[in-house]
Structure formats: C-alpha cells, structure tokens
Amino acid sequence: MTEPKDKPAVWQGGTVWLTGLPSAGKTTIAVGLAERLRAGGHRVQVLDGDEIRAALSAELGFSKEDRDTNVRRIGYVSGLLAAHGVTVLVPVIAPYAMSREAVRDQHAAQGVPYVEVHVATPVEICADRDVKSLYARQAAGEISGLTGADDPYEAPVAPDLRIHTQDRTVEESVRQVHAVLTERGLS
Numbered sequence: 001m002t003e004p005k006d007k008p009a010v011w012q013g014g015t016v017w018l019t020g021l022p023s024a025g026k027t028t029i030a031v032g033l034a035e036r037l038r039a040g041g042h043r044v045q046v047l048d049g050d051e052i053r054a055a056l057s058a059e060l061g062f063s064k065e066d067r068d069t070n071v072r073r074i075g076y077v078s079g080l081l082a083a084h085g086v087t088v089l090v091p092v093i094a095p096y097a098m099s100r101e102a103v104r105d106q107h108a109a110q111g112v113p114y115v116e117v118h119v120a121t122p123v124e125i126c127a128d129r130d131v132k133s134l135y136a137r138q139a140a141g142e143i144s145g146l147t148g149a150d151d152p153y154e155a156p157v158a159p160d161l162r163i164h165t166q167d168r169t170v171e172e173s174v175r176q177v178h179a180v181l182t183e184r185g186l187s
C-alpha cells in the first residue's frame with residue numbers, strides 16, 4: 001500500500017533552551033524560529049519566561065534556590081510536551097549551570113532531544129537594548145537581583161550553539177538555530 005502524498009510529516013519533538021542575559025535576544029529568536037518551524041509543519045510551543053512564572057511559579061522569587069526550582073519546573077513541562085512530538089522553545093535566562101544540567105539530564109533520562117543555545121550578547125549591548133527597562137531600573141536602585149547586573153550568570157561552557165547577536169540580524173540568528181535543529185534531525 002502506498003502512503004498518501006499529502007500525509008503530513010510527523011516530526012520528533014525536542015526542547016530548545018535559549019539561555020542568556022535579559023535583552024540578549026532569546027524571545028525574539030524563539031518567536032522567529034517558532035514561525036519558521038510551524039511553516040514546516042511542526043507543532044511548536046514557546047514557554048515564555050514571564051508567562052510561565054505567573055502560571056507555575058508565582059510564589060517564587062529570584063534567589064538562587066527559587067530560580068533553580070523555576071528552571072526545573074519549566075524543564076519538566078518542556079520534557080513532557082517534547083516527548084509527545086512538540087518542539088518546545090524555552091527563552092528563559094536560566095543563570096545557573098547546575099539547573100541547566102539538571103534539565104539536560106532529565107531529558108536524557110526520558111530519551112528526549114535537548115538543545116542548549118547560549119544567546120551570548122554582551123551585557124553592555126543588552127543594557128543598551130534594555131527591552132523591559134530592567135537595566136535602567138536596576139541602575140536607578142529601583143530593583144535588585146538582575147542577572148548580568150547585580151546577580152550572577154554562569155555562561156554555558158559547551159552549549160550546542162553560541163550566538164553573538166550583536167553581529168547578526170534576527171533572521172541570521174534564527175537561521176543559525178534552525179541549522180542546528182536540522183543537523184539533529186529535528187527540522
């Protein structure tokens with residue numbers, strides 16, 4: 001029996017975690033990549049950091065322990081979705097290496113693909129972009145505990161991809177991540 005020609009492709013799911021400083025470009029790349037993947041027939045879910053915090057981690061603050069709990073919760077949800085064929089894009093700072101490794105290990109234990117992308121925009125550029133005025137508010141003393149300003153960010157040592165957005169257009173950055181997914185058989 002032959003397959004119908006218009007049978008939709010069934011893609012394998014996976015998690016793509018975009019880690020980096022505030023205003024590095026994580027959300028912008030995730031949104032562009034989502035559009036591109038959906039056009040190719042993928043089921044895609046973007047887990048926006050602010051939205052998911054409000055939904056799953058409203059009681060948590062920004063201590064190391066609370067950030068770790070938040071990242072692990074997001075990783076858990078992402079793993080569940082990815083195991084069911086969804087490409088999950090996670091534009092979430094995730095400043096601590098240990099939490100990111102826990103998420104990677106959890107995906108490995110589930111046999112679910114996991115791709116770590118370091119959106120490595122330098123802090124000076126991020127502070128200049130300041131999409132949510134967080135750097136300005138931190139500098140004015142209105143908030144504290146801002147990753148990259150007065151809170152730590154442990155840059156990934158060996159991410160699957162490192163992007164320097166200051167030298168690239170959004171389209172080029174999206175293409176770079178898409179190419180890694182293609183290499184991994186995820187697009």
Ligand code: ADP
Nearest residue numbers: 022023024025026027028131165168169170173
């Ligand atoms: P984050 O989600 O990391 O906090 P955003 O994606 O909300 O950051 O904001 C990043 C800003 O940087 C956007 O205004 C975006 O247009 C800009 N930008 C400039 N060049 C790039 C690029 N190559 N990739 C991603 N974002 C870029």
